[in-house]
Amino acid sequence: MEKIIVRGGKRLNGTVKVEGAKNAVLPIIAATLLASDGKTILNDVPALSDVFTISEVLRHLNAEVDFEGNRVIVDASRELKTDAPFEYVRKMRASVLVMGSLLARTGKARVALPGGCAIGSRPIDQHLKGFEAMGVKVKVGNGFIDAEVEGKLQGAKIYLDFPSVGATENIMMAATLAEGTTILENCAKEPEIVDLANLLNAMGAKVRGAGTGTIRIEGVSKLYGATHAIIPDRIEAGTFMVAAAITGGNVLVRGALMEHLSSLVAKMEEMGVQITEEGDGLRVIGPDKLKPIDIKTMPHPGFPTDMQSQMMSLLLAAEGTSMITETVFENRFMHVEEFRRMNADIKIEGRSVIINGPSKLQGAEVSATDLRAAAALVLAGLIADGFTRVTELKHLDRGYVDFHGKLLGLGADIERVNDQATQEPAQQSVSDMNV
Numbered sequence: 001m002e003k004i005i006v007r008g009g010k011r012l013n014g015t016v017k018v019e020g021a022k023n024a025v026l027p028i029i030a031a032t033l034l035a036s037d038g039k040t041i042l043n044d045v046p047a048l049s050d051v052f053t054i055s056e057v058l059r060h061l062n063a064e065v066d067f068e069g070n071r072v073i074v075d076a077s078r079e080l081k082t083d084a085p086f087e088y089v090r091k092m093r094a095s096v097l098v099m100g101s102l103l104a105r106t107g108k109a110r111v112a113l114p115g116g117c118a119i120g121s122r123p124i125d126q127h128l129k130g131f132e133a134m135g136v137k138v139k140v141g142n143g144f145i146d147a148e149v150e151g152k153l154q155g156a157k158i159y160l161d162f163p164s165v166g167a168t169e170n171i172m173m174a175a176t177l178a179e180g181t182t183i184l185e186n187c188a189k190e191p192e193i194v195d196l197a198n199l200l201n202a203m204g205a206k207v208r209g210a211g212t213g214t215i216r217i218e219g220v221s222k223l224y225g226a227t228h229a230i231i232p233d234r235i236e237a238g239t240f241m242v243a244a245a246i247t248g249g250n251v252l253v254r255g256a257l258m259e260h261l262s263s264l265v266a267k268m269e270e271m272g273v274q275i276t277e278e279g280d281g282l283r284v285i286g287p288d289k290l291k292p293i294d295i296k297t298m299p300h301p302g303f304p305t306d307m308q309s310q311m312m313s314l315l316l317a318a319e320g321t322s323m324i325t326e327t328v329f330e331n332r333f334m335h336v337e338e339f340r341r342m343n344a345d346i347k348i349e350g351r352s353v354i355i356n357g358p359s360k361l362q363g364a365e366v367s368a369t370d371l372r373a374a375a376a377l378v379l380a381g382l383i384a385d386g387f388t389r390v391t392e393l394k395h396l397d398r399g400y401v402d403f404h405g406k407l408l409g410l411g412a413d414i415e416r417v418n419d420q421a422t423q424e425p426a427q428q429s430v431s432d433m434n435v
Ligand SMILES: CC(=O)N[C@H]1[C@@H](OP(=O)(O)OP(=O)(O)OC[C@H]2O[C@@H](n3ccc(=O)[nH]c3=O)[C@H](O)[C@@H]2O)O[C@H](CO)[C@@H](O)[C@@H]1O
Pocket: 022, 023, 024, 026, 094, 120, 121, 122, 123, 124, 125, 126, 127, 128, 162, 163, 164, 165, 166, 167, 188, 305, 306, 328, 329, 330
């Protein structure tokens, strides 16, 4: 079984560089299906398992996808197939993001129902409501969504009940090739939405207002291949910012953009962490004592749910009582039980978690319940007494490139191993361990 083994107690120092954003590149790869003419070249693509999964979906749909290091070249000019089977959607919910492009290009999409996952039920009713407003007939049955439009998609005025990131992206992609104008209201404002709009416009689309609550898309008749660089991953950046702060370290996180991270920066500063802009990144200096704070997750520009579990690790180290309220997903506290295995004083009350710090964390064998929980457990391991072993790394690999290697480069005592039976360590450091 693969696991990361970390021994707590090292202050992190040095420089770490963040990759291109997972949550930008996934919809962007789906959007490359819209180009019926020419190749799309994407730069700064992170080598994540999710990126390989969505590339497989595109290949299944008859697009050509080539990797050249961190560059991905997509040729979607051939006639496309229109189905995304369950084997892909089960691995990665973001596979549903091909629906908008397929409907726009072919008028049809058959996509396996995504179902729930560890962080909640995650329905896609808002995506479907948008497509239906554009003239699509949607049928759900036998585990599939069958969507089809007669003739062309029609521009429409669509109000989202919640600013869903995926629904905003899927509808935006569909609307680029629709007849007439689509006005999308109460839409998501995440930086990844802006990145997608920038690619679409480079392909010849007419998208205005991305990053605000109203996006206006004037349909065009054809889209072309374009070249685009993916924005830096603000969640990976935030995770390394927490790694610096939790160890009382001093780390330059290159690629971390203040304008994408303002809510996280504000909350970390409230805790006493020093954060300054330096070159193309943020320098983070952890204090000797962290102050407790309250956090509520919200759609952007509110505090990101994808940083909730990592901040929980940081609050375990703060002196006093903190509260985290999760408002975006109904079940994103699976990691709490794992933190408890590490001796954390933490309890769930409805949609909130109460943390009594500082917890004297002890190393333990813990299981990653989702992608961000995986990172959060490693972060807690950085300050736990003794050895922490984190398993279920398939979650981590969906969203972090060489996570343990980057922490090792900053001075953490950490190793990733593939072992059958790990012995209790009598050794001095993780790298001394014969596992
Ligand atoms: C690949 C990607 O970009 N993933 C991100 C994206 O996920 P994703 O796009 O799935 O997240 P959404 O913004 O759509 O979901 C937010 C909330 O809205 C609900 N909802 C969503 C759509 C819908 O049709 N009906 C509905 O009820 C969801 O169940 C959830 O409770 O945004 C989330 C919120 O910032 C992040 O945590 C994910 O990392």
